[in-house]
Amino acid sequence: MTRLSLNRLRLYGALASMINAATAICAVFVLSATPTSAAERATVLALGDSLVAGYGLPKEESFPAVLEAELKALGHDVRVINGGVSGDTSKAGLSRVDWLFAEKPDLMLLELGANDGLRGLPPEDTERNLAQIIEKSQAAGVPVLLTGMLAPPNMGRDYGEAFNALYPRLAEKYGTAFYPFFLDGVAAEPELNQGDGMHPNAAGVEIIARRIAPSVIDALAAGTGS
Template sequence: MTYGFCFAILQLLIACSPSESQNIAAEEQSEASSPAVISPTEEPETLVVVFGDSLYAGYGLAPDEGFAPDLQKALNEAGQDVKVHNAGVSGDTTAAGLRRMDFVLDSLSRKPDLVLLGLGGNDLLRGLKPADTRANMEAMVKKLSELDIPVLITGMLAPPNLGKEYSDQFNIIYPALAKKYEASLYPFFMDGVVGRSDLILPDGLHPNAEGIDVIVERITPSVADALQG
């Protein structure tokens, strides 16, 4: 059920999303105006950037219901002065993410204290070679590492219909990179939501507001640990 639902998610990540070129242009136009829960006049103690695709971007949700604002709320309620910056773009592949990473980092007011990196689902849908996905992911993790920015990688799972060889090559990407670069790892972003129709939007694929709450509840301890180093 988990693998089947993963594949269903992947189908919508790109099917209802803009092209990569449109994504990059949209990111450049929207970075300065992205909604933030904390007032722009405030300078939080901690800056977290969530960098991913539609699962990060809050597809189908109100601006205050997506992953970024919900994670910020959870961290704030835990007593941490944190701003979570939403750098999710629907439809992004790892290649598109790599191309826009410099722009996102340069647009920030300061170096982030943590980046959550969640890409790869659209690579699966397009049948891109796992070696290419790994190369793109590694380039991003390496770039962040060289900038001394801690990373929490959130993984995806390849559906079994792509074959065991493909799945084995893809699924190892996230834990292998986490180990190589001493990054934190959250193995599967949709953990706790898969197979729960009550936690999914009417499209049957993306998490609804309650689904985001479950994801955030499960991932927040990992984020807190990553912030503590």
């Protein structure tokens, strides 16, 4: 082999090394710019009654859909599963919670008890049912964001005090994240509710989602240790 051929081979080798290095650098930039995959997306299970299910509203205006949009607007890629069933009591929610864990949520937002209060069910029963739901969730490794509810005023003072107190007591006992009143800012506001005066309209749902979103973000961060 001539000296000229040897020099050409060395030059080609150097060029090949430079191309490989450039390719590797480009690959790093491409990977770093790739959006978060679905597998990395956080998932929130919203377990509740008609307030979660979206009674009287199209799917895109239901609480889970609006909360998901709000979280994304705040820069958090979170999927929110609609685990609401209209008419559910805390006992009904307890009866179906196990199979919902198949979705492998990173957080459970627990909104139940409104129908217990409307029906005048014993607060101790509501507390026991919610406690079992929390215990099942924690046993499955799913942290809980418990949302409180207030008893209807027509149930009387004693009932109201017993009912209203069970939520903060559960949050303290189990160390869960706690949002004191799910309907904060919306309850008893005619312009934010449907004709029945109990279920939020689209504007009401937007307020609920906007107010609770920071608590969801904090609960997710605490649950993942981030």
